[in-house]
Amino acid sequence: xxxxxxxxxxxxxxxxxxxxxxxxxxxxxxxxxxxxxxxxxxxxxxxxxxxxxxxxxxxxxxxxxxxxxxxxxxxxxxxxxxxxxxxxxxxxxxxxxxxxxx
Numbered sequence: 001x002x003x004x005x006x007x008x009x010x011x012x013x014x015x016x017x018x019x020x021x022x023x024x025x026x027x028x029x030x031x032x033x034x035x036x037x038x039x040x041x042x043x044x045x046x047x048x049x050x051x052x053x054x055x056x057x058x059x060x061x062x063x064x065x066x067x068x069x070x071x072x073x074x075x076x077x078x079x080x081x082x083x084x085x086x087x088x089x090x091x092x093x094x095x096x097x098x099x100x101x102x
Contacts, residue, residue, distance in 0.1 A: 001045050001046055002044075002045045002046075002048050002080070002081070002082075002083055002084050002085045003045065003083060003084040003085070004041045004042070004044070004045050004084070004085050004087065005084050005085070005086045005087065006041075006087045007086060007087060007088050007089075009088065009089050010087040010088060010089050010090055013089055013090040013091065014034065014037060014090055017030075017033060017074060017090065017092070018030045018033060018034055021033050032070070033068070033071050033074070036068050036069055036070045036071050037068050037071075037074070037076075037090065039069060040066065040067075040068045040069050040076060041076070041085070041087060043066075043069070044066060044076070044078060044080075044085045044087075045085055048078075048080035048081075048085050049064070049080050050064075050066060051064035051065050051066035051076070051078070052064060052065060054077070054097075054098075055098065055101060059101075060077070060088065060101045062079060063077050063078065063079055063088060063101065064077070064078055064079070064080060065077055065078075065097075066078070067093075068090070072093070073092060073093045073094070074090055074091070074092055074093070075090070075091050075092075075093055075097065076089075076090055077089040077090070077091060077097065077101065088101075089101065
């Protein structure tokens with residue numbers, strides 16, 4: 001099983017999504033979101049190449065994408081390496097993720 005490493009931008013994304021969900025739908029749902037994110041990260045640690053490669057050039061070349069289970073409108077962008085999975089960003093699906101990742 002690969003080790004999960006959250007980059008600072010991903011931690012910030014999770015905090016912002018938590019705050020938005022808490023304000024819009026309540027703290028209970030926001031907590032469920034974080035739990036679902038952690039479960040999805042664990043899935044990626046067991047099967048790091050499950051998500052398709054979404055970017056082929058530039059700084060984020062080789063980055064993969066996977067939805068948060070139960071919160072599929074939130075997408076995990078990560079890199080799969082031999083012994084670890086680096087969570088680069090967690091972005092809402094309605095955002096232009098390619099522009100965000102430039």
